[in-house]
Amino acid sequence: MKAGYVAFVGRPNAGKSTLMNKLMGQKVAIVSDKPQTTRHRITGVRNEPGGQIVFIDTPGIHKPEHRMNQRMVDAAVDTLREVDVAVLVVDVTEKPGAGDRYVIELLGSAKCKVIVVLNKIDRLKQKNQLLPLMESYAKALPVEAIVPMSAFHGDGLDALVKELLAALPEGPPLFDEEYFTDQTERTLAAELIREKVLRHTRDELPYMTAVVIDQFEEPAEPGEPTKIYASILVDHQSQKPIIIGKNGEMIRLIGTEARADLQELLQGKVFLDLHVKVRGDWRDDERLLDELGLRR
Ligand SMILES: Nc1nc2c(ncn2[C@@H]2O[C@H](COP(=O)(O)OP(=O)(O)OP(=O)(O)O)[C@@H](O)[C@H]2O)c(=O)[nH]1
Ligand SMILES: [Mg+2]
Structure with a gap:
């Protein structure tokens, strides 16, 4: 059996919380079309026949201008030290910029494994736009897998769960089977x-x-x-x-x-x-x- 911690990280508005909710089968994190929606860490546990995955949704990584934003970014960055796998969620409709390079750098120096989710593929007009993106992430980071996804429509979820279970360490469940989320x-x-x-x-x-x-x-x-x-x-x-x-x-x-x-x-x-x-x-x-x- 596999068991471990998985964090969703990335730029604001990439779809991390949407993905978290889809994988949990219930809303544990709020979602909006405005960046910086998530402000604190959210834990949720999913039990699979092959093991237990403990998900942690984090605030989007951005340039902090207030104490609140500093805490948000710290929460995301600190989480990387505690997890077995980081899922980098990327919005494929956004042009890569300095913010993305910063996140890649962070992941490059983190000790956890990395899986890249290329999200919002439902909004891509041509599917061949994916290939160059996949190549650039494969070059930028040592990744376990790159998974194209539409979190909103639920496409690619099974493939991601499979990759996560493969990447997680062997071990007994970390939480009781009944435990669902840390959100009161x-x-x-x-x-x-x-x-x-x-x-x-x-x-x-x-x-x-x-x-x-x-x-x-x-x-x-x-x-x-x-x-x-x-x-x-x-x-x-x-x-x-x-x-x-x-x-x-x-x-x-x-x-x-x-x-x-x-x-x-x-x-x-x-x-x-x-x-x-x-x-x-x-x-x-x-x-x-x-x-x-x-x-x-
Ligand atoms: N078209 C499309 N929209 C998506 C998809 N996934 C998420 N969205 C939309 O993208 C927006 C942002 O989603 P969130 O899940 O709040 O993004 P987030 O990464 O958690 O954002 P922060 O909490 O601000 O860091 C929302 O309007 C979602 O409905 C997708 O696969 N396709
Ligand atoms: Mg969020």
């Missing part, structure tokens, strides 16, 4: 709300918002709702009316969509109370970052 309901709730904020905001706003759960009350009796009180933090006073929207339309939309997801997550009724709070420079506030669960 409280964390997932905050993340699902943040996902809706990301979905409905543009420009700088997605980067300047965070979600804090102020209170999470389990139902006292069966059939009663779980009561969740949460705050959406913004950086400036001027951003508050954007999140609230005209006549409160925006925050109602965010609330409605988040509540639907939360009810599915918690398998029951949810009462959701959302507030918008201004916390200037929260992205550099170490205490708040601790509270948000971003590792130092």
Whole structure:
């Protein structure tokens, strides 16, 4: 039997969390079309007849401009020291740049094995565009395998699982068969709300918002709702009316969509109370970052 740790790493927006969710068969990481969606490490365990794979989703590696971003990048880089295999997720529709070279350098000096996933192939007009990319990654890094993928459509998943099991060391399972993820309901709730904020905001706003759960009350009796009180933090006073929207339309939309997801997550009724709070420079506030669960 095989068992080991596998990290998804790469540039922001490459599809790491989409891939993680597909491999877990359930949403453990939020996804959006904005870069820098994932802010902390997320662990999930998948049991296979051939062994156990412990996945770790990490924030996209980018140039950090705030304490928050430094913690995000550190979380990704530190993870490389703890895993058996790093899966480098690459968006094939993006031109390679300095950021990609930096990630390749990091992986080159890491001790773990590397598998490259060339993601979003559904968006390639010509499949022969893949070959030069495969060649360049094979040249740039000692790789175990290069797997073309459409994480969104689930194409290439089986091939990746096969390569992962081949690359992992022999050993007994690392986690109990029942263990699924390290994400608590409280964390997932905050993340699902943040996902809706990301979905409905543009420009700088997605980067300047965070979600804090102020209170999470389990139902006292069966059939009663779980009561969740949460705050959406913004950086400036001027951003508050954007999140609230005209006549409160925006925050109602965010609330409605988040509540639907939360009810599915918690398998029951949810009462959701959302507030918008201004916390200037929260992205550099170490205490708040601790509270948000971003590792130092
Ligand atoms: N067309 C297409 N889109 C994809 C695919 N995989 C992911 N996406 C989209 O790419 C965007 C980013 O996906 P995420 O999974 O959030 O990317 P990520 O690498 O986790 O991003 P960060 O957390 O910001 O580092 C989302 O809009 C996804 O729906 C794919 O295979 N095909
Ligand atoms: Mg992500």
